[in-house]
Amino acid sequence: MWLRLIPIWDYCGPMPELHVRNLSPDLHERLREQAIADGRSMSAQAVALLQQALQPVGDQPARQRAAIERLQEIRRRSWLPEDVPPAEQLVREDRDVAR
Numbered sequence: 826m827w828l829r830l831i832p833i834w835d836y837c838g839p840m841p842e843l844h845v846r847n848l849s850p851d852l853h854e855r856l857r858e859q860a861i862a863d864g865r866s867m868s869a870q871a872v873a874l875l876q877q878a879l880q881p882v883g884d885q886p887a888r889q890r891a892a893i894e895r896l897q898e899i900r901r902r903s904w905l906p907e908d909v910p911p912a913e914q915l916v917r918e919d920r921d922v923a924r
Contacts, residue, residue: 845871 848856860870 856867856870856874860867863870863873865873
C-alpha cells in the first residue's frame, strides 16, 4: 500500500500574494532588521506586521483597547469653550507674568 502525500496548496488552494513596489531603502532595512530580531523571514515579518495592523477592533489586546479609550477620552475633554482665549494669547500673558 502506497501513501500519497498531497501538498497543502492542492488541498486549500493557492495562497494570495502581495508584491510591494517602491519600498524605500530605509523601510526595507528596518523590516530586515526587525525580521532578524524576531527570527523570521522578511516576508513572514511583513505578514505579521500586516496582521497586527489590520486586526479588527474586537480582536485587539485589552491594553491596546484601553489606550484607544484613554485617547478618545482626552479628545472629548480637549474641546474648549468658545470664550477661551487663543493659545498664543495665553502664552504671552504667562510670559508677561513671569517677568
